[in-house]
Amino acid sequence: MVLDDDGARTRRSDTTLMGADATAATNIGAVPMPAHRDPWERRLLDDPNLLGDIAFAIGGPFHVMYPPRVAQNIRGFRAAFERAGVAGGVYYGKKANKAASVTRACAENDAGVDISSVGELTAALAHGVRGAELMVTGPAKSDDLLWLAVRHGALIALDGVDELDRLTALASTTGPARVLLRVLPTASASRFGMTETELERAVALIDPEGPVRLAGFSFHLSGYDPLARAEQAIALIERCLAARAVGHDAGTISIGGGFGVDYLSADTWTEFTARADRTWFHSGKSFDSYYPYHFPAPGPAMLTAILRHDGLARRLRDNAIRVAIEPGRALLDRAGSTVFRVQGSKTRHAHGRPYRLLTVDGTSLSLSEQWFDSEYLPDPVLWPDRPGEPTPTCVGAASCLESDMLSWRRIPLARPAAVGDLLIYPNTAGYQMDSNESAFHELPIPPKVVLHDGPGDRLRWTLDAG
Structure with missing residues (x-):
């Protein structure tokens, strides 16, 4: 299976333990799965001192953020709207990462923020996002959240008739x-959104001249099918036109988030999904599902595919309807990494061949794919870069739990890792860094370090203000 941001699953062929020991032995290290790498990441890894200096100053695991990449991703979505000739708004799904530097990048690049709590709302305001640039989502919002949202002029996506009351x-x-009414997609078993009967009642309850103004409709779909999103968007256009006919100024639809991210090359992902089996994992571990780490039309390209389907862009233009999107992971693509220090190493054997089992100075709570009972698959990078023989390596955490593994897969590191080396997990800003963070064992929660472009090709760093 593969997972989307909400845990929706698409089944792939199950894998089983290979029967022949000789065949299993050739696969003990698994295949390399290097992530796409941005120029800022190459600068960080090539600097002979910067990572080591940060690690010395922090004294434990940490996350690295590079906000200019967030700005680049915002511009990519905005360009997709412009090419289609469609009025559009980008609202960052803040639940994907709490870093203040990301919210600041949104404020500086005219992107809004999608929030679902008083804490998220106040944090967005504190880091420069205006109230009118907020989209308030989530089910059964508290009265405090609704009150603040109204006070600051936020757009509020209502999930039920009782919330409207x-x-x-x-x-x-x-x-x-200003409100959007959230629609329960046809044939969906989701707990979010309103049925047809509930929507009819909600529209009838809103007085066009009253204290609540109907700005439009919204939906969110699990999975990554652009055509399904386009079809749902077309249905929302019709809802807007019907609402206008009875006096409402319904000019916005929100199609939610769930824009795919491309972590790995197509060849790498194809080889993994075709060949992976339990012999590639410590203790013969197996998983039912993975996030789709290769996505052929990610982020803005997926938005373009949505707008092109069945004349959606033309329908939006003809009816003067604005589209809002709520990307989280996609706005954080290649904007951050997570760094652990190796503090222990053992040799273990499987099928007669040795592999390394590392312990690092943090836990898998800071690499949150375990939230989905799954594995984060892009290969970590071993730093510093020194010559050596490729070494199958699994990575465990500094806790007393057998299940606390950062990498069950035997990753083919470029050389044997030594105590004091750093492991850098790439592209972790989207959901991985803090969805599950906890001071388990009273270990400190890893701080976020923000990289800044300095003179020449230098990078400088500060701690995130969040």
Whole structure:
């Protein structure tokens, strides 16, 4: 199976333990799975001192953020809207990463923020995002969140009729509230969104001249099918036109997030999905599902495919309807990495062949793919870069739990890792860094380090303000 951001699963062929020991032995190290690498990452890895200096100063695991890459990703989505001639708004799905530097990058590049809690709302405001640039989502929002959202002029996606009732009471004393009504997609078993009957009731309850103003409709789909999103968007256009016919100024639809990210090359992903089996993993571990680490049309390209389907862009232009999107992982693509220090190494054997089993100075709670009972597959990079023989290596955490593994897969590191070396897991800014963070064992939560472009080709660093 593969997983999307919400845990939706698409089955792939199951893999089983190979029967022949000789065949298994040739596969004990698994295949290399190097991630796409940006220029800033090459500069970081090529600097003879920077990573070591940061590790010395922090004294434990840490995350690295490079905000200019977030700005580049925002520009990519905006360019897709412009090429299609469609009015569009980008709202960063803040749940994907709490770093203040990301929110600041959104503010500096005219992107909004999608939030679902009072904490997220106040953090967005504190780092430069204006209230009108906020999209408030999530189910059954608290009265405090609704009150703040109305006070700051945020766009509020309502998930139920009861929420509309509470908001109407608040807005009658606070001021007008702008809302989208969240639609439950056809044949969906989701707990989010309103049925057809609930939507009809909600539209009827909103007075076009009252304290709540219907700005449009929204939806979110699991999975990564651009055509399904386009079809749902077309249905929302029709809902907007029907709402306009009874006096509402419904001019916005939100198609949510779930824009794919491309971590690995097509050849690498094809080889892994075709050949992977339990012999590639410590203790014969197996997983039912993985995130699709290769995505042929990621981020802005997926948005382009959505807008091209069945004349969607033309329909939006003809009816003066704006599209909002809520990317999280896709706005963080290649914007950060996670760094651990090796503090122990053992040799183990499987099928008569040795491999290394490392312990690093943090836990898998800071590499959160375990949230999906899965494995983060892009290869970590061993630093410093020194000559040596390729070495199959698994990576365990500094805890007392057998299950606390950062990498069950026998990664073919370029050389044997030594105590004090650093392991850099690439492209972890999207959901991996802090979805599961915890001070388990009273270990410190890894801080976020923000890289800045300095004179010449130098990089400088500060701690994130969040």
